[in-house]
Amino acid sequence: MESKLLVKEKELVIPGDILAQGLDYLPGSGCYREGESVRSKVLGLARAKDRLVTITPISGIYVPKPGDGIVATIIDMQSTFWICDINSPYDALLQLSEAVSEYVDIGRTDISTYFDIGDVIYIKVLNVTKMKNVTLTMDDRRAKKLLGGRMMKITPSKVPRLIGKEGSMIELIKNHTGCQIIVGQNGIVWLRGEKEALASEAVKMIEEEAHTEGLTDRVTKFLGGE
Amino acid sequence: MERNESYIKKLVEDGIRIDGRPFDQFREVSVEKGVITSAEGSAEVRIGKTHVIAGVKMGTAEPYPDTPDEGNVIIDVEFVPFASAEFESGPPSPEAVEIARVVDRGIRECKAIDTKALCITAKEKVWTINIDIHVIDYDGNLFDACSLAAIAALTNTKVPKYDAKEGRIVCEPDKQLKIDDLPIEVTVYKISGKLLLDANAEEIDSTDARLTIATTKNGDLCAMQKGGEGYLTSEEIKTAVELSLKKGKELRKLL
């Protein structure tokens, strides 16, 4: 069969849509192969880079992958590790050794002095096993505890849109609202600053209109820019 | 057992069944009627090691408002816990409910029982036929075994006498319940793209999809139920219908 790409870049496709024909095209994320065709698994926007076809889903839960920077909340702990909610059906483990670089005498120390239940942290995903056991690490220059502020949830697949090219969209919001904003790959957004309410409205707007044209202009206008 | 699933699938792909039978052959089928003397009608069916007993009890009740001159037929299937290590004690599982409802439709849709003949006094009193099918030993193919037991028990049923003056059943088996058709349900199982009849328990675990087809004396279809998480093509369905008609004729002779 002659290889042929059947969808346009960023075309909206539904599960089952045939994206490409021929074994030259490979099914990437969001796609599967059936016979000699590459088909979509999810509702989303099709993209093809070289011969790899992928779908950016419109919706869907967060599935952690190593290297992701995420916003997590501590929900439980034992004597040598913490358990975190990472906005996924899979909880994540943070070992003491991945959180604290100094020596800790666990016989005498209550580790809640480092992170307590309810603490919000920006942290990196260290490893994800096949059975979806997730481990985290603070060993990253961006990792830190996030104090105060508020959190919002957006669809994880819309995170790139919220960040924008080289951070342009998120910078736009930061500049107009004077807020610190941290966007986790897991769809959790943390904000703190003068105009938190305005910033969160802007985030909501971007999430709802992520798939449309002219969004940057509309967001600028909304934030009070020209 | 899950380990055997891929083994059975591979065998079927190569045209072999784990017990060596041809794809369209049933295990040994036996039907014995009148086995339960406390019931108004009964039958015991064995298909291979699968063993079920159906008992018919007749009672009286008020008719349903939309059928004031018709009696009722109620069918229940019980997976008795000793029939399989997988069966749990408690209310009927979705599997048991499904079988009961499919057996019911097979009997109801071809009008095997004249429900108007079950009327005692219109709008006041009608006969209710309760058919309870208990699975005693499970080794697959429950739809076929249960429906065969149900219809066999019905052909064995005697309607007690009802004394309208005294308003109660006078406990004597009176006349034979009139059965107008003999619906037979045959289930066709799809494994590795092939169609088989009478799957045993292990084969059922390897099944992609099944289609239970009820056929009548005249060779018509009166009920169908597809099950399983796989699919069937229209060609496969047509083949299944032919298999079911052919086998139904044979099984009907046992009644």
Place this chain on the structure above:
Amino acid sequence: MGGKVGAPAALIVKGKRLDGRTLEEFRKIEAKAGNLISTDGSGFFAFGNTKAIAGVFGPRTLHPKFMQNPRKAIIRCKYAMAPFSTGERVRPGHSRRGTEISKVIEEALSSVVFFDNYPKTVIDVFMEIIQADASTRCAALNAASMALASAGVPMKNLICSCSVGMVDGKIVLDVGGKEDNFGDVDTAMATIGNEDKIVLLQLDGTLSKEDFFKELSLGLKGCSDIFDIQASALKDKYATNSEGDENGKE
């Protein structure tokens, strides 16, 4: 169908059915996606007066733990009828009919969902019939299929469902209320997308095998039409004029 209380004299007169449809015509269909606010995905589907809403949560954590499958997600489907959905009030709570329909719908949807992608989780699908006028399980299944897609649950394809039947001896598409009560045969079907792969088939009523084969053919065609409708509903909801995005300007 003589003898049944309330039966009309004829269900088909001069090729037209009681509601004016031709034999192979659907009732007015309405299909929407993303109609609920709290679910991960949702769908709405109506055949004439039969209306179904579906909501999907998940994949999400499954409790209790012993129910988890360590290697894949499981799916739980619950079909229910609202008490006010039928002429005679339906008592709320479990019914055997609801249990059976939930089971066949679950099996139909299972034929396309990629369970391996999300071990230990559960995908919950809730369907409610808010108004019933026959073919309720078909409407519920269509709504559920769109709900799963809008939730981002990976699937091989949509599931498309419709009913066919025999009324006054003629094969018809999309059985309506009176046709269900007083007709000869009622058959619910569902396919994987617009393909000849049948994942739900339930038939009640007596007919010859030739008539059944005609029903099967008409049903496949009907399901294919349903596929187009579901695809449009999903694309309309999430329509894009092409996206400005993280890789460039609009």
